[in-house]
Amino acid sequence: MEIVQFQQHLSRQLPELTADELAELTAAFTLRNIKKRQFIVQPGFVADHRIYVVQGAFRAYVIDPAGIDHTIQFAIEDWWITDVNSFIYRTPAQMFVVALEDSTVFQLDYATEQRLKQTNHRFETLFRLHAERAAAYHQRRLISALTRTAEERYEEFLAKYPTVFQRLPQYVIASYLGMSKEFLSKIRNHGGPKKLN
Amino acid sequence: MEIVQFQQHLSRQLPELTADELAELTAAFTLRNIKKRQFIVQPGFVADHRIYVVQGAFRAYVIDPAGIDHTIQFAIEDWWITDVNSFIYRTPAQMFVVALEDSTVFQLDYATEQRLKQTNHRFETLFRLHAERAAAYHQRRLISALTRTAEERYEEFLAKYPTVFQRLPQYVIASYLGMSKEFLSKIRNHGGPKKLN
DNA sequence: GTGCGAAGATGAACTAGTTCATCAAATGCG
């Protein structure tokens, strides 16, 4: 069942968690089904939940003044997603987070998370680890955006997430990689000798 | 003295800290003077310290295959700096972190930080907050890099860090903003009616 | 002081990536 997958995931994050703690932790989350194209975060509203994806796919994106959307993060099974800025500072979100497929998630609301962290040192540790990894992830992404050409970012993506590529529409990947969808299409077809479909 | 400033900073981060805790925490750090141009992190070596800047300025940067450097982060008084990826995953750093001025810092080594976090729930909370804010910072920076033009990023920087601009050489700011130093120079002189010196 | 390296300004030529427009194929859905 979903809860087993989720507890295994949490156990991998922090092996010290006891069975009781895993049970308490997961009980604090709500299992929820989300339909394709449904939004779980929208600009103007505070992102009140942290989401763990059991099954499905999401993307978080912003729309710039010119109306172009930019994917900040995506998430498939076993990943987490929310608008961090909005969630931690309790300010209105700048992002959209939308389901790309019919999905199943565990969600945790802000107040419950605070309670968990206060009552158990190890829960605090779990969220600290989570935040550190998120910081490292965003920093790696920033480095990639600043130091690599469009084609290099595409190759890097293919190497890192080979399965994700088939699964998401190309315009989502283009907007994640910081290039126009037309250019991604050109890279894929002409670009270099490599032409994995 | 430096330690007062540092304790005030920590108190602002987490007001619940008692005087005893502040004392214990700051005692775990080492006060250190660092000369201009000295490196505190270098590629190939694990970043073993987290640095709080008491006085001075630093920048963290990577060098791409073409030899161009890209500033990932800078830090002046009351900011923190290290190579997060290297520090938390204990892998060789990809970055340089260098002093831009003669500086004074408090540094905390990895093992001591682990001990602090284990022994006191509130210290764990402090580092959790720190990591969350770092994640949010890097995410905002990524959004800016993806959604704004060079000129907009420059204006944003001016608005956000007006004092920093005078203090750092222009090529550092250009590499932080993700543009060539020549282009930053052109923006500053021709760009728009605004021409703050 | 003067000589020299580092920082900034400026222009001309160039290019990586965008925009716009059209066409083709795939997918969903009533």
Add this chain to the structure above:
DNA sequence: CGCATTTGATGAACTAGTTCATCTTCGCAC
């Protein structure tokens, strides 16, 4: 099924930003 919407390919014209090269200015070392 069959139509409509979404997704992807491709080419031509364009532009934001780069690269390279030259010149000036400024700080500071001896």
